[in-house]
Amino acid sequence: MITAETIKERAGELGFDLCGIAPVERFSGVSQKSDPAHIMEGCRSVIVVAKKFLNSTTTIDSSIPYTIIRNQLSSFIDIKTVELSYFLESAGVRAVPTGAIEPCNYDSSLNRVVGLISLKNAAYQAGLGVIGKNTLLLTPKFGNMVWLGAVLTDALLAPDEVMTYSPCNSSCRLCIEACPANALDGSAFMDQKKCWNFAFGEPAEGGEWRIKCYTCRSVCPFSRGYQIA
Numbered sequence: 001m002i003t004a005e006t007i008k009e010r011a012g013e014l015g016f017d018l019c020g021i022a023p024v025e026r027f028s029g030v031s032q033k034s035d036p037a038h039i040m041e042g043c044r045s046v047i048v049v050a051k052k053f054l055n056s057t058t059t060i061d062s063s064i065p066y067t068i069i070r071n072q073l074s075s076f077i078d079i080k081t082v083e084l085s086y087f088l089e090s091a092g093v094r095a096v097p098t099g100a101i102e103p104c105n106y107d108s109s110l111n112r113v114v115g116l117i118s119l120k121n122a123a124y125q126a127g128l129g130v131i132g133k134n135t136l137l138l139t140p141k142f143g144n145m146v147w148l149g150a151v152l153t154d155a156l157l158a159p160d161e162v163m164t165y166s167p168c169n170s171s172c173r174l175c176i177e178a179c180p181a182n183a184l185d186g187s188a189f190m191d192q193k194k195c196w197n198f199a200f201g202e203p204a205e206g207g208e209w210r211i212k213c214y215t216c217r218s219v220c221p222f223s224r225g226y227q228i229a
Contacts, residue, residue, distance in 0.1 A: 002091040004158040011049050011085050014080045018050035018139065018146065020126030020160040026099040027117075027125065034117045036152050040096060045157040046150055047084070048119070048126040050137075051077060053145040058218040067210040070147070074100040077149035085151050093155040100149045112192050113212035119148040125161030132168045134216035135190045143223040167226040178219040 004021050011019035024036050024043045036043045051073050057066040081097035088095035098116040107114045121139045123129060129139035129146075136144040140163075174183045181198035183191040199213040217223055 002088060002093055002155050002157075003075065006048060007084075007088070007157065011047075011084060014083055015051070015076070016049040016080065017052045017142065018128050020048050020123065020128045021157050022046045022048065022122060022125035023157075023159045024126070026159075026162070027122075030109050030118065030121065031109050033105055033116075034111065034114050036117055039116060040094070040152045040154070041127075042057075042094070042154040043152050045153050045155055045159070046117070046122050047157070048123045048128060048148065048150045048154060049077070049081065049084070050123065050128060050139065050142075050143050050146040050148050053147055054146055055224065058145075058214055058223070063210050063212055063214070066214055070211060073147040077147060081149045088151065088153055088155065090195075091155075092151055095151050095153040098152065100147065100152045105115050110189075112189070117150060117152075119150055122150050123148050125162060127162055130163050130166040130168070131188070132166070132175070132220065132222070133172070133186045134184060134220060135188065136216060136220075138167065138222050138226065140228055141225055143225045144217050144220055145223060163228075165228050167222045172221075174219050174221065175216045178215050180213060180215060184216065 008019045023045060027036050032038050036046050054069045057069050077100040086096050087094040104113050104115055120131060123137045124131055129137045132138045138144050139146055176186055181194045183195035199211055
């Protein structure tokens with residue numbers, strides 16, 4: 001019989017640093033386009049995994065190392081969530097990976113490009129952390145320096161509790177004021193178009209494509225973790 005404990009153990013063996021589980025009912029308020037229950041008939045649980053991002057990449061002037069790590073972690077998560085899905089299927093349950101960054105959908109109800117599911121929301125619902133004003137997941141152990149993946153399954157699994165404590169001070173505006181694209185306002189969603197046009201556009205200095213900006217990660221006082229009060 002597959003259990004939450006065996007899944008978390010397997011996730012650790014696959015190289016993930018965090019793993020949490022959310023029941024599908026916690027996603028009832030999301031857009032139908034990214035609702036696990038709508039995506040996978042009979043879905044009962046969402047398994048969310050995270051891999052620590054390399055902290056040093058945000059401490060230098062060039063964004064090339066950051067881009068390398070982002071691309072490598074995305075590939076790693078895709079490969080390993082496929083392996084986790086095979087592990088679940090071999091145990092007699094259905095399981096599908098959601099992808100780390102792409103392919104994506106366009107959700108006309110939100111006027112946004114979205115992943116198969118919102119990984120940040122899924123991670124929150126699975127008890128891995130909370131969402132900060134920079135719209136990034138903040139985890140107690142690794143701060144916002146994590147990359148996420150998920151697996152949908154029809155297995156009924158013991159869920160993790162949603163975190164209620166957020167270190168994000170109500171008066172703090174560091175990420176909002178530091179954003180060079182003015183894409184943050186403290187609400188649940190960034191201005192996706194402003195952010196992507198700036199961060200993913202052609203590099204100002206020429207050369208090959210790379211992510212140009214991760215200010216919202218590096219300026220956060222909790223980018224490396226926090227203590228739960």
